[in-house]
Amino acid sequence: MSTAGQVIRCKAAVAWESGKPLSIEEVEVAPPQKDEVRIKILFTSLCHTDVYFWDAKGQNPLFPRILGHEAGGIVESVGEGVTDLKLGDHVLPIFTGECKECPHCLSEESNMCDLLRINTDRVGMINDGKSRFSINGKPIYHFLGTSTFSEYTVVHVGQVAKINPHAPLDKVCVLSCGMSTGFGATVNVAKPKKGQSVAIFGLGAVGLAAAEGARVSGASRIIGIDLNPSRFEQANKFGVTDFVNPKDYNKPVQEVIVEMTGGGVDRSVECTGSIQAMISAFECVHDGWGVAVLVGVPNKDDAFKTHPVNLLNEKTLKGTFFGNYKPRSDIPAVVEKYMNKELELDKFITHTVPFSEINKAFELMLAGEGLRCVIRMDT
Numbered sequence: 001m002s003t004a005g006q007v008i009r010c011k012a013a014v015a016w017e018s019g020k021p022l023s024i025e026e027v028e029v030a031p032p033q034k035d036e037v038r039i040k041i042l043f044t045s046l047c048h049t050d051v052y053f054w055d056a057k058g059q060n061p062l063f064p065r066i067l068g069h070e071a072g073g074i075v076e077s078v079g080e081g082v083t084d085l086k087l088g089d090h091v092l093p094i095f096t097g098e099c100k101e102c103p104h105c106l107s108e109e110s111n112m113c114d115l116l117r118i119n120t121d122r123v124g125m126i127n128d129g130k131s132r133f134s135i136n137g138k139p140i141y142h143f144l145g146t147s148t149f150s151e152y153t154v155v156h157v158g159q160v161a162k163i164n165p166h167a168p169l170d171k172v173c174v175l176s177c178g179m180s181t182g183f184g185a186t187v188n189v190a191k192p193k194k195g196q197s198v199a200i201f202g203l204g205a206v207g208l209a210a211a212e213g214a215r216v217s218g219a220s221r222i223i224g225i226d227l228n229p230s231r232f233e234q235a236n237k238f239g240v241t242d243f244v245n246p247k248d249y250n251k252p253v254q255e256v257i258v259e260m261t262g263g264g265v266d267r268s269v270e271c272t273g274s275i276q277a278m279i280s281a282f283e284c285v286h287d288g289w290g291v292a293v294l295v296g297v298p299n300k301d302d303a304f305k306t307h308p309v310n311l312l313n314e315k316t317l318k319g320t321f322f323g324n325y326k327p328r329s330d331i332p333a334v335v336e337k338y339m340n341k342e343l344e345l346d347k348f349i350t351h352t353v354p355f356s357e358i359n360k361a362f363e364l365m366l367a368g369e370g371l372r373c374v375i376r377m378d379t
């Protein structure tokens with residue numbers, strides 16, 4: 001029986017207030033409006049960005065909210081004007097969009113769509129500013145336009161990548177944020193040349209995907225920096241050749257890296273969200289040609305401080321969302337890379353839990369244990 005055009009009642013994990021465990025509730029999900037699609041989420045995984053907006057220590061507290069942005073699912077119904085997606089399509093919802101019409105979407109260089117670029121404070125849909133989720137008539141906020149911690153969600157068509165229906169959604173769901181973000185930050189933005197050295201700050205899933213990007217680019221040396229020593233064991237499998245724990249030294253880690261590389265690394269990619277690590281990632285690159293790429297999401301009040309002479313000395317500072325990929329145009333081909341065994345994803349998925357145990361995924365991330373935890377919606 002078709003549910004198109006009707007309100008769907010289903011389970012969602014609602015964050016009622018900052019830092020409190022999510023609670024599984026029955027929510028009502030309104031039908032998709034103009035340029036929107038409703039998606040049945042099958043698998044979703046937890047990214048550190050969800051945790052920042054859940055504990056809301058360094059971000060605006062916006063509750064009650066349905067978090068979640070790394071996921072895979074199947075289109076249940078489409079709203080008015082949607083022509084390139086249909087019922088049954090396999091899709092990845094993406095936290096930053098692509099309208100295909102604005103100057104950014106028409107530019108080869110940018111993925112910062114004017115209409116659909118990441119907006120962490122938006123709590124409703126673009127069409128009417130309202131939420132499609134409610135409990136007893138009370139609206140529940142959206143997050144990043146994706147809100148994947150729900151059995152059904154409504155997403156703007158510009159934030160949906162249609163992928164190969166044979167791709168296993170329990171694996172490729174991690175391409176909808178973390179793995180594409182880290183891998184793309186290296187191959188699309190830092191662009192190391194064969195034989196160069198690359199420093200990766202933060203060896204969580206995003207950082208190790210960045211390391212994977214360095215490995216396939218032919219980097220000669222991949223230096224992993226993390227405060228959590230347990231990260232170093234698994235990082236071997238991702239091609240990381242050297243490990244530095246800033247806690248082991250009584251001088252700034254950028255100085256340690258400059259010394260161990262005889263002048264600095266050729267490229268660095270920061271995947272921590274720590275402002276201190278961002279500054280170190282910039283200052284540890286070689287003068288004359290070094291490029292640093294920031295990926296971590298900072299606190300809302302952070303400020304980046306460095307001496308301008310670092311820039312005069314021709315160190316380049318960049319940053320990127322989603323590894324500079326355009327979600328609709330580029331992600332289907334990244335999924336094909338996985339299908340053709342040119343990209344490994346399985347090793348990033350260290351835990352799986354049923355939806356009823358979603359809070360366990362938060363506990364694991366807060367403890368710095370494992371990489372991605374995939375949450376199965378069907379149980």
Ligand code: NAD
Pocket residue numbers: 046047048049052177178181201202203204205206207225226227228231246271272273274276277294295296297298320321322323365368371
């Ligand atoms: P994670 O928690 O799994 O990994 C982060 C790692 O950084 C941890 O191992 C932690 O020990 C380490 N770390 C923290 N502070 C550090 C410091 N000062 N020095 C060295 N290491 C430090 O998180 P994740 O899911 O891999 O995400 C990493 C970051 O990327 C987060 O900030 C997340 O919000 C951000 N992110 C950005 C984008 C984007 O498009 N720019 C997309 C996804 C995630």
Ligand code: ZN
Pocket residue numbers: 047048049050069070177178
């Ligand atoms: Zn993410």
